[in-house]
Each structure stands twice: as structure tokens, then as C-alpha cells.
Amino acid sequence: MHMKATVPITAADLKSACSQCNLLELCLPFGMTETEVNRLDELVGTRRKIKRQQHLYRAGDPFEAIYAIRIGWFKTDVVLEDGREQVTGFQMTGEMLGLDGISTEAHSCNAIALEDSEVCVIAYDKLEELSRQIEGLQHQFHKVMSREIVRDHGVMMLLGSMRAEERLAAFLINLSQRFTARGFAASEFHLRMTRDEIGSYLGLKLETVSRAFSRFQEEGLISVQQKHVRLLDIPALRKIIQHPSVMR
Amino acid sequence: MHMKATVPITAADLKSACSQCNLLELCLPFGMTETEVNRLDELVGTRRKIKRQQHLYRAGDPFEAIYAIRIGWFKTDVVLEDGREQVTGFQMTGEMLGLDGISTEAHSCNAIALEDSEVCVIAYDKLEELSRQIEGLQHQFHKVMSREIVRDHGVMMLLGSMRAEERLAAFLINLSQRFTARGFAASEFHLRMTRDEIGSYLGLKLETVSRAFSRFQEEGLISVQQKHVRLLDIPALRKIIQHPSVMR
DNA sequence: TCTTGTGGTTGACGTGGATCAACGGTCTGT
DNA sequence: ACAGACCGTTGATCCACGTCAACCACAAGA
Incomplete structure (x- = not known):
């Protein structure tokens, strides 16, 4: 029943994605009740497997979803016109990718798998809809974004000082x-x-x-x-x- | 009727804060209908004046609100234990401050006025509540956070490369x-x-x-x-x- | 097993920006 | 209007890290 890289897994594989996932505490569902987590499962429509060195998304790609890493490692980077590359982060299991895309409706960086990996695809419009209904989801999502901002400030300190x-x-x-x-x-x-x-x-x-x-x-x-x-x-x-x- | 620094303005001053504000297009209300913007006005409970060199908030302060700059300039910085300071941003009229606080419920950086300034105080719990009701507000708020993440990546490129x-x-x-x-x-x-x-x-x-x-x-x-x-x-x-x- | 390529280490040397220092200009508060 | 602190500029010197180069280790495929 399993298949090749980047091909969606069938619905059967996904039953209760979030509620069964042992990443609960690190990922979006944190702080939500069991019934709420069960509703979250509608959200995670598909998973995607990404082979080592493959892109999950590229700068400029239209933004449709954010991604929660189930298995594996990614890097994100931005590239200047003259080719200079800046790695902006390394993401591991339980961390979120794609938040950069919300602002302009297009991704602003590249996300590349450092090893064979698997992500949960979270359709963004559905996430907004559901987080209007589930307070805990809304709050946790905001926390995830804010955490990214705080992390970035730490990197600035590192790079600047x-x-x-x-x-x-x-x-x-x-x-x-x-x-x-x-x-x-x-x-x-x-x-x-x-x-x-x-x-x-x-x-x-x-x-x-x-x-x-x-x-x-x-x-x-x-x-x-x-x-x-x-x-x-x-x-x-x-x-x-x-x-x-x-x-x- | 006007008063000293950091003292809230009375309710009378505030009537229709957002709907009267010419920063509409840069600030949170962007993309919202007129009726929605009117509802936003309940959100902006108070304004605060901050004198040059004064802190709007400090790292460690409990997080309660985010701030939209009406007038003036701020810097945000993080300080290492040994005293090294890293300025993480300069914010001007229409830009948002305090997003870093959501993740841990405490601010993680200092916000200091570079000149006599004035901010709209947006109680965070009210913002979450209202953005569960107004789709446009929710979306715009997410965009503002995402924009901050994209900006930070730009700074990393700058500092790193x-x-x-x-x-x-x-x-x-x-x-x-x-x-x-x-x-x-x-x-x-x-x-x-x-x-x-x-x-x-x-x-x-x-x-x-x-x-x-x-x-x-x-x-x-x-x-x-x-x-x-x-x-x-x-x-x-x-x-x-x-x-x-x-x-x- | 060998081969090829990618990634990592180490050394010698060069340089961009930090440090140290002196001085001049200009705001700030009284 | 004045004093004093703060801020900005410029020069001389230094050094942490970049650059260039040679070599080695390991993984993947033939």
C-alpha cells in the first residue's frame, strides 16, 4: 500500500492522522482536547514523501499549504540573484514548514529534504477555517508562528554579535x-x-x-x-x- | 485632554480608532469591509504614548497585547547575559510590535521608542476572539506574522552573506x-x-x-x-x- | 574490488572589518 | 544661551575569518 516519493497516500492510510501521532506535544494539536484533535484529522488531507535533496517547495511557488514534518530533516534557504545562498533554518520532526508563504501567497524560500522525509500536508484555507472554530488550534497555530519569529531573532543575535x-x-x-x-x-x-x-x-x-x-x-x-x-x-x-x- | 507618556487615553479620544485611521492599508484592518473595521474599533481599547528612549515593553514582561504604531519609531533588541545587544528591527508607523510574546506568553525582546511615539494597544485575547469571527481580520493578522518571518529571513541573508x-x-x-x-x-x-x-x-x-x-x-x-x-x-x-x- | 566523486580536514596566506585613539560637531536639558 | 554628554568621523593598526590549495576519508556504483 505504500508508494513512491511525493505521491499522496490514500485516505485509508491516514485515518486519525493527528490523533494517532506521537508528535502531539510538539506539533499543532498541542493543548487541544481529544475531540478537538479528532476534528483536526480532517485537516491533514494527505501526506507527502520527499526524497533526499528534493524540494518540498521552491521560492515563488504558490502558497497553498503548510507542512508538519513527520519524519526526516529539511533545510530552508533563500538565494540571491547572484547565487549566494543563505540557509535560514534546519527543521526536524514535529516542526512546521511553509509559514513564510502566508504573507504574499507565494513561498519566499526553498525547502529541501536533507534525508528521505515525510510531511503532513495542511491545506491553509482549511486550517484558517478550522482555527476559527477551535480556539485551541488557533492559539497553538499563533504560538507556532510566534516561536518562529523568536527563533529568527536568536539567529540574528548569533549572526550579528x-x-x-x-x-x-x-x-x-x-x-x-x-x-x-x-x-x-x-x-x-x-x-x-x-x-x-x-x-x-x-x-x-x-x-x-x-x-x-x-x-x-x-x-x-x-x-x-x-x-x-x-x-x-x-x-x-x-x-x-x-x-x-x-x-x- | 491629553496627558503624559504611557498613560492611557480616555475612551472618548478613541471613538472609531481604526475606522478613522489613515493607516488602514498598512495595518491590521487591511482587506476588511467597513462594517468589519467598525467592529475592530472595540479591539483597540487604549492608546499609549511612549517618550523617546522609553520602553514599550521589556524582555520577560508578561505578554498581554500587541501594538500597532500610530506615530513614531521603535527599535527591538535582544540582549545577551554578557551585555551584547542585537537590534532585531526598526519599526515605523503602521507596523506591529509584540508578536514575539505570543509563543511563551512573555516578551522575548525589548521595544524602545526612538522618538516620542504613540501606539494602539490591542489586547491579545480580544484579538484572537475577534479574529475567530472576522475572517478578514484573521487572515490579515496571519499575513502580518508571516511578513515578519519573511523579513527576518531577509535579515539573515544580510547578516550571513x-x-x-x-x-x-x-x-x-x-x-x-x-x-x-x-x-x-x-x-x-x-x-x-x-x-x-x-x-x-x-x-x-x-x-x-x-x-x-x-x-x-x-x-x-x-x-x-x-x-x-x-x-x-x-x-x-x-x-x-x-x-x-x-x-x- | 576498484573507481569516482563528494565531503571534510588542515596549512599558508590575505583582507575586511574590528579595535584603539583622537578630535570635532551637535543635540539636550537647564 | 550655555555646558556637557553624546554622536559621528577619520586614521593607524590588528586579527578573526576568508581564500586558496593540497590531501584524505568515505560512500556509491560499476
Whole structure:
């Protein structure tokens, strides 16, 4: 009954999508009653599988739906006319994609799968309709958008005011927290993105990212082997963030 | 009948706040019918005057309302424990403040008036209630939040991938567009913020901002005199943004 | 098994913007 | 109208990170 990438799954597969999903606490249904969650199921009409390196949507695509990641990892990026790319975020299970599209009715960035992934497709007009009826859904949706704004401000702080090693430390701590929230190991994980993509996100070149990784390893803060990372001294990493090693 | 800073105006002053306001097209009521806008007036319970350098809210303050700027300018910033400040935005007439507070029910940044200003206070619970009843309000509110997310991504691009002069050019072009949208002169305006604040926003030191201004002036792209700026060659400024002067 | 390509590491060197410092101009409040 | 603090400009120097380049590790496919 399962099928190829990006092809919708049949209705049968979807019965009670949200109500059966173990992501409840991270995703849209958070804070809603059981009966409300059951109504939410009408919302999630289809799922989509996206293969590694494929686009979920592209900048300029008409906006119709937002997406909740069920399985996998994505990056979002914006590209300047001259080809410069800026990764604006890495999204994992339970996180939302596509909110950028609401403002102009077209997506303003690209969303690309970092590994084979699966998303819930949430038709936007239906979401608005349903959130006029379900207070909890409305509120949770607003929270999700607001959280994205707060996250973005954190990235600005990172890009505008932090040094290379502080940025990388902040990045690793952030990943660790998000894994923890999902019940995964806090201090050992596989990166799904390349050094180049990390660099783009952090406003650094890949060589600088690589050197920062090596430095952290020399100092015993982490161990790295390609994409496999183990955080050995999380308190020390936290200290790096709030503690300008040099100057102000 | 007028009073001191931050003291609410009496109900009498407010009659038909939104419906009388000439900011309609930029603010929340955009796209709503006349009768709907009249209902919006219940929403804007009070206005608040904020004197230059005063806080509209601080990081950590409980979140109760969002604010629409009627008159004036604000900056928002986040501050690290060690004192480093990152300006996350400059907001002008018709723009919304406080959206960051929804996610955690507390504000996550500071909002500070750059000049004597006045805002409409929009109680957030009422806004949610009313936007469950008025489709156009709901949609416009979502657009405003989404627009903020898109803007933030633009700032990330700026901070992560652009050089000092590109950043400043982008900043000036952006201001120019926002003035234009409000019916002000596109190419001549007063900056409400200091070089230091511009630098914080752009991830640069004030000296670098000052030098970039001087360079633009030498090249005949602008004329600057303290806070007074005139854009003499907007196409050239645009070119700087998309045109890495050196390398990729 | 070998081959090819992509991704990661490390070193040597260059540079854009930060830092430090001095000074001049201009608002702000009294 | 004045004093003082704040703000902006400019020059000299420094350094964190970018650039260029060589090489290595690993994964995927033949």
C-alpha cells in the first residue's frame, strides 16, 4: 500500500492522522482536547514523501499549504540573484514548514529534504477555517508562528554579535535541546547537513566550521567523526556562548 | 485632554480608532469591509504614548497585547547575559510590535521608542476572539506574522552573506521603500537611529557604518549629514546589493 | 574490488572589518 | 544661551575569518 516519493497516500492510510501521532506535544494539536484533535484529522488531507535533496517547495511557488514534518530533516534557504545562498533554518520532526508563504501567497524560500522525509500536508484555507472554530488550534497555530519569529531573532543575535566558535557552540546546544525534546539522546547525534550548509546557516565558510569542530575536539568538548557528533561537555559549550573569549 | 507618556487615553479620544485611521492599508484592518473595521474599533481599547528612549515593553514582561504604531519609531533588541545587544528591527508607523510574546506568553525582546511615539494597544485575547469571527481580520493578522518571518529571513541573508557596504545599501533601500509605502519621500529622510544602532542591526561596528556612509557619499550615491540622508542614485545602491564587488 | 566523486580536514596566506585613539560637531536639558 | 554628554568621523593598526590549495576519508556504483 505504500508508494513512491511525493505521491499522496490514500485516505485509508491516514485515518486519525493527528490523533494517532506521537508528535502531539510538539506539533499543532498541542493543548487541544481529544475531540478537538479528532476534528483536526480532517485537516491533514494527505501526506507527502520527499526524497533526499528534493524540494518540498521552491521560492515563488504558490502558497497553498503548510507542512508538519513527520519524519526526516529539511533545510530552508533563500538565494540571491547572484547565487549566494543563505540557509535560514534546519527543521526536524514535529516542526512546521511553509509559514513564510502566508504573507504574499507565494513561498519566499526553498525547502529541501536533507534525508528521505515525510510531511503532513495542511491545506491553509482549511486550517484558517478550522482555527476559527477551535480556539485551541488557533492559539497553538499563533504560538507556532510566534516561536518562529523568536527563533529568527536568536539567529540574528548569533549572526550579528557572536564569533565563530560561539556560533557553532550555540548551534550544537540548540540541536541537543531539540533532540532532547523529542526523546532522543541529548549528547550524541548524526548531523544531517554538510559543513557547507552549517556554514551558510551560521554565516561562516565551511573551512571555519571544520576548524571550530576540530578545536572543540582538541579541547575535549566534543568528539566529531564526519557527521557523527558527541557532546562531551555541554556546560562548557554553554559557557562559550555567553562568554566572549575576547573583548566585548 | 491629553496627558503624559504611557498613560492611557480616555475612551472618548478613541471613538472609531481604526475606522478613522489613515493607516488602514498598512495595518491590521487591511482587506476588511467597513462594517468589519467598525467592529475592530472595540479591539483597540487604549492608546499609549511612549517618550523617546522609553520602553514599550521589556524582555520577560508578561505578554498581554500587541501594538500597532500610530506615530513614531521603535527599535527591538535582544540582549545577551554578557551585555551584547542585537537590534532585531526598526519599526515605523503602521507596523506591529509584540508578536514575539505570543509563543511563551512573555516578551522575548525589548521595544524602545526612538522618538516620542504613540501606539494602539490591542489586547491579545480580544484579538484572537475577534479574529475567530472576522475572517478578514484573521487572515490579515496571519499575513502580518508571516511578513515578519519573511523579513527576518531577509535579515539573515544580510547578516550571513553580505559585505558591509551591501548591508548598508540594503538597509537604505529598505527604509526608502517603507517611506514610499507611507507616502513619504523615497529618497530623503531623517534616520531616527544612531550609527551604533544601525551597526548593531547590520552586524557591524559603528565605525564601519560611518565609513560606509562616507564611501557612498564620496561615490555620489548618497549625501549624508548626520542623521539626514538623501539617496542620490537608488539604482546604483540596488546594484551594490546584488553585485558582489569582490568574489563570491 | 576498484573507481569516482563528494565531503571534510588542515596549512599558508590575505583582507575586511574590528579595535584603539583622537578630535570635532551637535543635540539636550537647564 | 550655555555646558556637557553624546554622536559621528577619520586614521593607524590588528586579527578573526576568508581564500586558496593540497590531501584524505568515505560512500556509491560499476
